[in-house]
Amino acid sequence: METRRLVLTLTAIAVGAVVVIGGLAIALGSGGGGGGPADESPGLNLPDRIEGELRLFGPDPITLDPACAADAGSAEYIVEIFSGLVSFDRDLNIIPDIAEALPKVSDDGTVYTFTLRRNVNFHDSSRRVVAGDFKYSMERALHPDTLSTVGPVYLDDIVGAKAYNRGDADEVAGIKAVDDSTLQITIDAPKSYFLAKMTYPTAYVVDRREVDKATCFADTEWTRSPNGTGPFEMKEWVLGQRIELQANPDFYLEPKPSLSQVTYILSGGSPLVMYENDEIDLTGVGINDIERIRDPNEPLNKELVETQSLDTFYIGINVKEPPLDDPKVRQALAMAIDRDLIATELLLDLVVPAKGILPPGMLAYNESLEGLEFNPTRARELLDEAGGPEVLRDVTLLATGRGASPGPVLDAIVALWNENLGVDIAIEQTDFAVFQRDIKEGNYQISSQGWIADYVDPQDFLDIHFHSDSPNNETGYSSAKVDDLLEKGRTESDAQKRIELYQQAEEIVVQDAPWIPLSHGKSSVLIKPYVRGYIIPPFVIPNLRYVTLQR
Amino acid sequence: MPGLAGYIIRRLLLAPVILFIISLATFFLGRFAPGDYVDIQAGARATPEIKERIREELGLNDPIYQQYFRYVTNFVQGDFGDSVIYRGANVEDIIFPRLWVTLQYNLIVSLLTFGIGIPLGTWAALRRGTWLDPLAIGTFLTFAAVPIVVTIPILQWLFAVKLGWLPCCGWEVNRAIDDATGVELGIFSKNIILPVLVLTLPGIAGVARYMRSQVLDVLDQDFVRTARAKGLVERVVVGRHVVRNALLPIATLLGFELAGLLGGSFFIETLLGIPGIGQFGFESINSRDYNAIMAIVLIGSAAFVVANLLADIAYGFIDPRIRLGESQT
Numbered sequence: 054m055e056t057r058r059l060v061l062t063l064t065a066i067a068v069g070a071v072v073v074i075g076g077l078a079i080a081l082g083s084g085g086g087g088g089g090p091a092d093e094s095p096g097l098n099l100p101d102r103i104e105g106e107l108r109l110f111g112p113d114p115i116t117l118d119p120a121c122a123a124d125a126g127s128a129e130y131i132v133e134i135f136s137g138l139v140s141f142d143r144d145l146n147i148i149p150d151i152a153e154a155l156p157k158v159s160d161d162g163t164v165y166t167f168t169l170r171r172n173v174n175f176h177d178s179s180r181r182v183v184a185g186d187f188k189y190s191m192e193r194a195l196h197p198d199t200l201s202t203v204g205p206v207y208l209d210d211i212v213g214a215k216a217y218n219r220g221d222a223d224e225v226a227g228i229k230a231v232d233d234s235t236l237q238i239t240i241d242a243p244k245s246y247f248l249a250k251m252t253y254p255t256a257y258v259v260d261r262r263e264v265d266k267a268t269c270f271a272d273t274e275w276t277r278s279p280n281g282t283g284p285f286e287m288k289e290w291v292l293g294q295r296i297e298l299q300a301n302p303d304f305y306l307e308p309k310p311s312l313s314q315v316t317y318i319l320s321g322g323s324p325l326v327m328y329e330n331d332e333i334d335l336t337g338v339g340i341n342d343i344e345r346i347r348d349p350n351e352p353l354n355k356e357l358v359e360t361q362s363l364d365t366f367y368i369g370i371n372v373k374e375p376p377l378d379d380p381k382v383r384q385a386l387a388m389a390i391d392r393d394l395i396a397t398e399l400l401l402d403l404v405v406p407a408k409g410i411l412p413p414g415m416l417a418y419n420e421s422l423e424g425l426e427f428n429p430t431r432a433r434e435l436l437d438e439a440g441g442p443e444v445l446r447d448v449t450l451l452a453t454g455r456g457a458s459p460g461p462v463l464d465a466i467v468a469l470w471n472e473n474l475g476v477d478i479a480i481e482q483t484d485f486a487v488f489q490r491d492i493k494e495g496n497y498q499i500s501s502q503g504w505i506a507d508y509v510d511p512q513d514f515l516d517i518h519f520h521s522d523s524p525n526n527e528t529g530y531s532s533a534k535v536d537d538l539l540e541k542g543r544t545e546s547d548a549q550k551r552i553e554l555y556q557q558a559e560e561i562v563v564q565d566a567p568w569i570p571l572s573h574g575k576s577s578v579l580i581k582p583y584v585r586g587y588i589i590p591p592f593v594i595p596n597l598r599y600v601t602l603q604r
Numbered sequence: 605m606p607g608l609a610g611y612i613i614r615r616l617l618l619a620p621v622i623l624f625i626i627s628l629a630t631f632f633l634g635r636f637a638p639g640d641y642v643d644i645q646a647g648a649r650a651t652p653e654i655k656e657r658i659r660e661e662l663g664l665n666d667p668i669y670q671q672y673f674r675y676v677t678n679f680v681q682g683d684f685g686d687s688v689i690y691r692g693a694n695v696e697d698i699i700f701p702r703l704w705v706t707l708q709y710n711l712i713v714s715l716l717t718f719g720i721g722i723p724l725g726t727w728a729a730l731r732r733g734t735w736l737d738p739l740a741i742g743t744f745l746t747f748a749a750v751p752i753v754v755t756i757p758i759l760q761w762l763f764a765v766k767l768g769w770l771p772c773c774g775w776e777v778n779r780a781i782d783d784a785t786g787v788e789l790g791i792f793s794k795n796i797i798l799p800v801l802v803l804t805l806p807g808i809a810g811v812a813r814y815m816r817s818q819v820l821d822v823l824d825q826d827f828v829r830t831a832r833a834k835g836l837v838e839r840v841v842v843g844r845h846v847v848r849n850a851l852l853p854i855a856t857l858l859g860f861e862l863a864g865l866l867g868g869s870f871f872i873e874t875l876l877g878i879p880g881i882g883q884f885g886f887e888s889i890n891s892r893d894y895n896a897i898m899a900i901v902l903i904g905s906a907a908f909v910v911a912n913l914l915a916d917i918a919y920g921f922i923d924p925r926i927r928l929g930e931s932q933t
Contacts, residue, residue: 115645116691123647200658202650270662273692292690292698293879294775322773322877323760330764330772486639486892493643493652504648517649524651 103314105602107584108333110324111296111317117276117287119254120194120201121269125505128254128593133298133315135281137257138167138187138236139248141594145414145509147248150306151182151258151282152236155248162243162546167236173305175260176286184230186258192217192225193264194255200269207255210240210247243544245551249508252594258282284310284598294320298597310598325579329353334584338577343401346579356579361405363412363506363591365514368450368466368569369492370499373529376444377498381435383566386499387425388432389473390466396572399461403577407570410514410559414591417511417555424563424570429473436474445476451497452480453488462571463501492527503574506592511555515539519562530567612917619909623902627679630901631672634894640664641688641892675898685895689887695895698884701788703903705775706868706880708791713803714861720804721811722854726847728812729819741816744809755802756875763798770794773877799876803869814857818850825849852919859915863908 112126119135122128132140138152149155151173156165173182191211194204197220205218212227227239240247250256260280266272278287284306285298296317300310318327324336338346338357346357368386376382392406408424411417436442450467452459459480470476478499483491491497506513516539517523521531538558545551562568576589586599642655642664659665663674678685684695724744728737747755764772776793790796822828823846831841868882881900888896 113689115689118691121691123645123650197657200654200661202646202654202658205651205654206647206649267692269691270658270688271686271692276692292693293702293884318774318877320773320775320877320879321874321883323757323875326757326760326764326772327774327877330768332771332773484639484890486637486641486644488639489643490639525649 105311105313107312107315107335107597107600107602109315109317109335110322110327110333111319113293113319114296116269116273117279118264118267118269118273119257119259120190120199120204122254123203125593130296130298130317131254131257132283132593132595133285133597134279134283134287135254135257135259136283136595137254138169138251140252141509141590143588143590143594143596143599145591145594147252151187156238162544163240165238165240165247166231167238169234169236170305171234173282174303175280175282176301177280178303180260181233182258182282183233184236185233186261187236187256188225188228188230189261190258191228191256193259193261195225198268201255202269203253204255207250207253210242210244210250212239212241243546245544245546245548246508246510246512249510249513252508284595285315288314294318304598306598308598311601312597315597328579328581334581335587336579338579340401340403343403343577346577353579356582357577358580358589359575359577360589361412361414361591362574362576363415363509364503364574365407365410365412366404366501366503366571366574367407367410368499368571369502369528370567370569371495371497371527371529372567373495374498376439377448379439379444380565381439382444383569384425384564385432385436385439385474386470387566387569388428388435390469390569390571391427392571393427395462395465399465400572402575404572404574407572409563410518410568410570411511411555412506412573412591414509415506415511415514416509417552417559419556419559422556422560422563425566432473433475436476442475445474445478448476448498449479449481450499450501451488451491452482452501453485454482466571495527495529508592511552511559512539512542515555515558515562516543519558519567528567530562530565532561532565535561612913615913615916619906619913622909623905626905627676627898627902628672630898631675631894632668634892634897635668635671637892639892641894644891645688675895679898679902684899687888687896688893689884689891689896695899699881699896699899699903702868702879702881702884703866704788705790705878706873706882707865708789709796709799709803709878709880710865710867712791712796712800713807714865716800716804717807717811718854718858718861721808722815722851724808725812725815726819726842726850729816729823730842732820737816741809741813744805744812747805748807748809750806752802752806752869753871753875755805756798756872759798759801760875770797772798773875775878799872799878802872802876811854811857815850815854818853819846822846822849855918856915859911859918862914863911866904866907 112129114122114127114130115124116122116127117130117134119131122131136150138150139147139155140150142148147155151169152167153170154168156167158165169182169184171181174180175182191208193199194201195208195214195218197218205214208214209218211225213222213225214227216222217225229237229239231237263275263280267275277290284301284304286301288297288299290296296319298315298317300313302309304310318333324333325338325342327333328336345351346353348354370377370383370386372378372383396402396404396406405413408426409419409422411419413420436445450463452463454460459482463480467478467480470478492500492502504514504518517525518528519526519530519532519535520539521536535558538554538561542551542554542558545554563570578589580587583602585601585603588596588599590596640659642658642662646655646658663671675685682696684699687693687695687698690698724740728740731737760772763770771794774795775790776795777788777790778792781787781789781792828841828845831845866881868880868885870882870886872878873880873883874886884896885900887893888900
């Protein structure tokens with residue numbers, strides 16, 4: 054009998070809880086309904102809102118260590134908390150940052166001399182940033198024990214960097230702190246894109262007292278409250294929930310940050326609903342909502358901003374094995390795809406169709422490039438010359454994904470190939486880890502991929518993917534002519550000539566078709582009208598100090 | 605009850621064995637899956653040499669049995685290793701706050717589901733043959749039939765955008781309680797209402813139908829007829845005889861529910877922005893965050909084993925007909 058009573062008691066408690074919580078819900082609900090947002094002007098009046106606070110839907114950063122960040126999601130925070138010698142302004146020009154002016158470059162183009170500002174301190178105001186801090190920070194990013202995957206990639210033009218990274222040297226010979234305010238960096242050959250690489254977080258300055266033992270994978274506690282130099286400083290980071298940044302009042306560049314605080318919500322949610330409910334001030338718009346937002350009758354339409362991003366989505370082809378080693382087969386595949394149809398009908402103009410490798414807005418972008426236009430008749434002829442549809446019988450397309458369907462774009466491409474070429478190409482989906490490995494090892498035939506610029510230079514697209522010796526040349530493409538053009542492009546100092554070199558290289562690559570460029574992305578973002586001065590950069594640049602809130 | 609004690613001891617001894625087998629399977633399945641977190645996080649530009657050096661340094665190149673042994677040794681000592689989703693943070697520092705969040709909303713949901721489902725099922729059973737029974741059960745079955753990925757946007761639109769009563773997403777900790785006691789409670793906030801609604805509405809039907817069939821079973825039994833024949837009022841017959849007996853099998857259901865308290869739902873947590881364990885579990889698998897996967901699976905399994913044990917014990921206490929291990933004597 055005792056135990057039965059227990060069960061009944063438990064039930065009674067449960068019912069009690071229902072009543073209490075139900076009552077609570079009603080009380081809270083009616084409270085909100087009575088004096089809630091509906092009666093007030095929307096926006097800044099929200100109860101939890103701090104004056105001057107910008108609220109964003111944030112990606113969850115993997116790391117806030119500038120030496121280690123390989124993803125845009127992490128870099129977005131790092132560029133606001135830390136800073137380096139130079140950075141991009143919002144027109145994507147390289148401007149001096151901690152350096153007081155752009156560096157003096159020696160006549161042979163290999164020695165860069167930076168003079169540092171004297172009024173730059175770490176956030177805790179304990180110490181001035183000196184040239185030695187930069188030498189320390191870059192050497193740390195290159196040190197083998199730091200285990201950075203990006204340090205050796207972004208800093209490898211510096212003399213002695215490779216040896217230091219291998220552990221064969223005690224210092225990086227090419228980085229010299231001449232005195233507290235003078236830093237001299239020597240690179241191995243004149244390279245016009247070197248300064249652009251210095252804007253990347255791997256060249257940012259960190260406080261040696263707190264990062265002493267930290268590597269990219271261990272002793273990372275310091276990144277929870279880093280002592281940086283950037284326009285914003287960390288106020289609080291609750292893992293997986295939110296990051297709060299506050300303005301650095303002593304920031305050394307104009308304009309100083311106007312926002313008092315930036316709160317990133319990391320715990321997920323439904324961004325568009327949060328935006329509509331005034332919980333965040335900015336949100337991206339996806340394909341499911343874009344038609345509604347674009348409708349001029351929709352109130353949100355006035356808050357929509359669409360901009361081009363610097364990326365290219367493409368079909369990458371492994372050119373090393375038959376039948377895809379035959380350029381005719383690749384050209385046939387390229388000319389059988391109707392990119393305009395995909396961009397407008399399928400993706401509702403959320404992308405622009407691509408003709409070439411370089412996205413619009415990129416230096417050397419060629420508007421009049423003759424791409425492999427959609428031409429089903431010619432495509433079929435080319436394929437017949439190469440042996441007909443049978444040659445593509447066992448070819449599969451590798452894509453990353455985990456759904457039941459690989460997505461409308463790939464479905465459409467395969468359908469177009471089938472319709473125009475009479476070939477039946479299977480799609481193989483794998484998760485991201487497997488995909489990365491297969492691509493790197495050349496263990497694929499056709500793949501669906503994208504590439505986002507790290508800095509505004511065509512070298513970042515063309516040299517990296519199509520020079521025969523590049524570790525990122527995943528298609529196995531090799532052309533002596535293209536190699537030659539790309540090598541000249543690295544050192545050419547005349548800007549116009551350099552653009553022509555890259556444009557020539559691009560034309561050859563497009564005709565040889567190791568890539569079939571599909572589209573360039575656009576960002577479609579809703580921004581609250583009281584948020585002023587927010588621009589949507591095509592890649593990660595320091596941005597928030599320009600933003601103000603105005604009713 | 606020596607029989608029951610012996611049974612409990614046997615089950616307790618078995619628990620570590622079960623956990624060991626699970627840990628072994630999870631560990632090896634994880635490591636044998638192609639690709640690892642170095643591939644995922646290295647970035648597109650990293651050279652194979654750098655990646656190889658990282659693997660070497662992090663011990664990913666050691667023989668798998670060594671890695672397993674190292675993991676188990678550390679795990680037993682309370683060191684769950686580092687996460688790679690949050691580079692360098694201890695897995696235990698990430699997982700326990702998230703489990704706590706998931707536990708809170710699941711607990712409320714369970715209380716509500718059973719608190720509404722049990723009376724509803726009883727009520728419906730007593731009205732068998734009238735239109736009220738199918739109406740009540742049918743209404744809640746409708747909620748159960750709609751997938752939560754559909755329910756969530758509808759409720760968000762209704763309560764957040766249209767009515768402006770509730771925040772659509774997020775998790776708010778009550779600051780007063782946190783400051784006073786250091787306990788982070790999220791259940792005294794408007795934010796709890798949507799997830800609770802989304803999970804409770806479809807859950808009620810299951811409990812109610814189960815309870816209904818139990819009550820109907822009991823109603824047919826002899827002792828109920830006897831009670832009625834004795835001339836007891838219907839209220840007493842139902843309250844004292846029918847419901848009590850019908851509740852017995854519900855204890856088993858409660859056991860499963862207990863085990864499920866630590867299991868977060870990926871969809872709910874992602875769409876409603878709740879920093880719970882479901883979201884993190886999904887991410888950890890996609891990121892090949894081995895240490896996080898192991899910890900989540902092991903803690904989940906342990907909870908399941910314990911909850912099952914509790915349910916069995918409770919059952920033994922409640923139902924005199926089932927005295928485990930004593931049936932032979």
